[in-house]
Amino acid sequence: MRDAVRSFVGWPSDLIFPDAETPTRPTHKVGKGISRRIESVASQKEVPGRKLKSAAKDIPTTSGTKSQIMMRLEKMMDESDIMHGAIRSIDFDEGVFGAAHFEIIAKEDMQQLFEHDELGIAVIHTYIWYMYVTLMRGTELCNRFNFIAASRINATLITKNPTSVKNDLVDRFMAAGDNTTPSLYFLPFNSGNGGHWVLVAMDLSRLIVYYLDSLSGDWSKYPSMKKTVDAAIIKFRSKKNYRNRKDITWVRVQCPQQNNSVDCGFFVLRFMRDIIALNRIDIPKMYFEEYKSYSRAHLDEIKDELCQFIVDQRII
Numbered sequence: 001m002r003d004a005v006r007s008f009v010g011w012p013s014d015l016i017f018p019d020a021e022t023p024t025r026p027t028h029k030v031g032k033g034i035s036r037r038i039e040s041v042a043s044q045k046e047v048p049g050r051k052l053k054s055a056a057k058d059i060p061t062t063s064g065t066k067s068q069i070m071m072r073l074e075k076m077m078d079e080s081d082i083m084h085g086a087i088r089s090i091d092f093d094e095g096v097f098g099a100a101h102f103e104i105i106a107k108e109d110m111q112q113l114f115e116h117d118e119l120g121i122a123v124i125h126t127y128i129w130y131m132y133v134t135l136m137r138g139t140e141l142c143n144r145f146n147f148i149a150a151s152r153i154n155a156t157l158i159t160k161n162p163t164s165v166k167n168d169l170v171d172r173f174m175a176a177g178d179n180t181t182p183s184l185y186f187l188p189f190n191s192g193n194g195g196h197w198v199l200v201a202m203d204l205s206r207l208i209v210y211y212l213d214s215l216s217g218d219w220s221k222y223p224s225m226k227k228t229v230d231a232a233i234i235k236f237r238s239k240k241n242y243r244n245r246k247d248i249t250w251v252r253v254q255c256p257q258q259n260n261s262v263d264c265g266f267f268v269l270r271f272m273r274d275i276i277a278l279n280r281i282d283i284p285k286m287y288f289e290e291y292k293s294y295s296r297a298h299l300d301e302i303k304d305e306l307c308q309f310i311v312d313q314r315i316i
Contacts, residue, residue, distance in 0.1 A: 066114070067300065073307045074114050076316045082107050088315050092125075095142060096132045097149045098175035101125075105315060113303050119197070119265025121150050124188050127269050127302065130309040135276050145276050146176050148187040155192035158224045169232035170239070173204060181205060182281040188268050189225060197264040199271045200225070203281060204233060207248045210283045214258040214267035219250055226250070255288045266299040273302070 066074070077083060088105040109122040128147050136142050152168045173185070187200040199212040200219075209229060211219045219226045230248050237243075258267055275283065310316060 067304050067307075069304050069307045069311065070114065073110075073311055073316065076311070077107070077110050080316055082110070082316060090126075090313070090315055092129050093132060093137065095137065096129050097147055098172050101149060103129075110316075113306065116262070116299075116303075118194065118262045119269075120194065121190070123306070124150055124197070124265060124269065126310070127306050128186075128188075128272070130306055131273060131276060134305075134309070141276065141279065143181075144183050144279070144281060146172075146183060146185045148172050148185055150188045150190055153187060153228075154190045155195070155222060155225060156190075158228050159192070162224065162228055166228050166232045166235065169228070170236045173232070173236040174239070184210075184275070184281055186272050187229075188265075188272075189222070191222065197268045198222075199268045200229065201275070201283065202229065202233065204236065207233065207246055208282075209233075209248060209250045210253050211250060212253045212255045212268070212271050214256065214264050216257070218252045251283070251285060253283055253288070254286050256293045259293055263294075263299065266302055267294060269302050270294055270298060 080086070082088065082105075085107075090103050090105060092101040092103065094100055103122050103125050105122055105126065109120060109126075111117065112119050112123050132147070136145065148169070152172075153165050158165050176183070176185075182203055182205050185202040185204070187202070189198050189200050190196070191198075196215065198214075199210075201210040201212070203209070213221075233248055255271060256267060258264060271288075274288070280287075
């Protein structure tokens with residue numbers, strides 16, 4: 001099966017069902033959000049990572065069913081030793097999390113994709129690696145967007161040792177340079193023990209923290225997380241001898257809301273993907289105003305991109 005990697009098989013055109021275009025509002029109110037149509041055209045010349053969207057168009061998919069690339073990867077896994085308890089250890093580019101990082105991929109992780117189940121850290125991290133390689137590596141986007149490993153900063157670890165987590169967060173900030181120009185640090189934050197995923201995006205230069213949650217509520221649900229993030233930002237600025245010109249501002253972004261109990265991880269990945277693709281550091285409160293929720297097709301696109309990446313990287 002591995003000999004077939006990178007080969008292409010013809011597919012009858014009458015069996016391909018492209019997703020319908022997401023409706024776009026004909027008018028746009030200033031300050032309310034970003035029109036996908038306006039922004040995507042205006043930003044094409046300035047975002048090197050546009051190839052992510054064009055690459056996704058090459059993957060035939062039908063919402064609610066398994067795509068060709070997913071079925072191909074599932075067959076590869078069925079024929080490999082990973083089905084019998086074997087694992088894969090993969091090394092990430094150092095730029096992904098600002099330090100050397102490796103991830104363990106097992107059968108359970110792949111089944112989260114195939115069965116559209118709740119996502120664990122391994123899948124979250126591997127898709128982040130995919131975005132770094134596909135969208136960012138070798139471009140200006142590496143100076144604008146940074147990732148924080150969810151395995152180092154989550155509710156469980158904060159409960160056990162908040163000082164250690166704070167210091168890990170400071171070390172991540174220090175690894176990325178002086179942070180005097182606007183940039184975002186993405187933290188996929190888990191509520192603990194395989195719980196709910198939210199996205200925390202930090203702009204250290206302007207002392208702004210954006211909070212994106214696919215369930216109702218805000219950061220007050222996780223007071224220890226907010227306290228740790230605030231303390232880390234203040235400690236980082238102190239180590240750099242930056243003056244705190246103002247208090248840290250937290251902004252709750254009105255983002256798409258999930259309608260089941262398993263999609264939070266997929267939503268967090270899609271949040272990061274959209275923000276990077278649009279190359280925006282400042283996130284308006286109504287940044288995602290066109291989407292009350294993400295459709296299954298939006299989430300299937302995430303899965304197909306990751307499946308293709310796993311095949312290309314020969315992980316299985």
